[in-house]
Amino acid sequence: MPRPLLVLNGPNLNMLGTREPATYGHETLADIAELCRRTGSAKDFEVEFQQTNHEGQLIDWIHQSRGRCAGIVINPGAWTHTSVAIRDALVASELPVIEVHLSNVHKREEFRHHSYVSGIAVAVLAGFGSNGYRMAIEHFAQLLEA
Numbered sequence: 001m002p003r004p005l006l007v008l009n010g011p012n013l014n015m016l017g018t019r020e021p022a023t024y025g026h027e028t029l030a031d032i033a034e035l036c037r038r039t040g041s042a043k044d045f046e047v048e049f050q051q052t053n054h055e056g057q058l059i060d061w062i063h064q065s066r067g068r069c070a071g072i073v074i075n076p077g078a079w080t081h082t083s084v085a086i087r088d089a090l091v092a093s094e095l096p097v098i099e100v101h102l103s104n105v106h107k108r109e110e111f112r113h114h115s116y117v118s119g120i121a122v123a124v125l126a127g128f129g130s131n132g133y134r135m136a137i138e139h140f141a142q143l144l145e146a
């Protein structure tokens with residue numbers, strides 16, 4: 001039985017492909033979803049890939065994953081830098097969390113350097129583009145084997 005693994009995406013990530021391609025690349029969110037599903041199924045995960053522009057929706061999905069999913073891969077988008085509520089929901093899920101950013105947030109504006117999520121994450125990947133999602137899923141497979 002494949003283990004459910006939640007892959008969450010925050011605001012504006014539905015615009016990938018056309019949104020600031022020099023920063024976020026040319027791949028669409030559908031391309032990344034496909035990459036995550038393919039990577040997940042090779043590691044016996046059933047990837048649940050979601051994106052929303054509504055913070056409460058993201059929090060509901062996190063709550064619903066508790067006791068059900070093996071872990072959470074999350075690109076919180078701009079909520080990375082603003083949302084105590086998402087951090088609290090992730091802690092309440094009691095699941096391991098890996099934070100992913102397509103861009104290297106540390107090379108960008110100062111306000112992107114702080115993350116409310118990093119302090120509760122197992123690992124943080126930034127600047128690897130969509131490869132970051134692939135690496136996060138593969139790392140979960142290793143973690144759960146250990």
Ligand code: DHK
Binds near residue numbers: 103
């Ligand atoms: C995506 C966003 O939408 C930004 O708000 C973050 C992140 C960075 C990314 O690199 O994937 O600051």
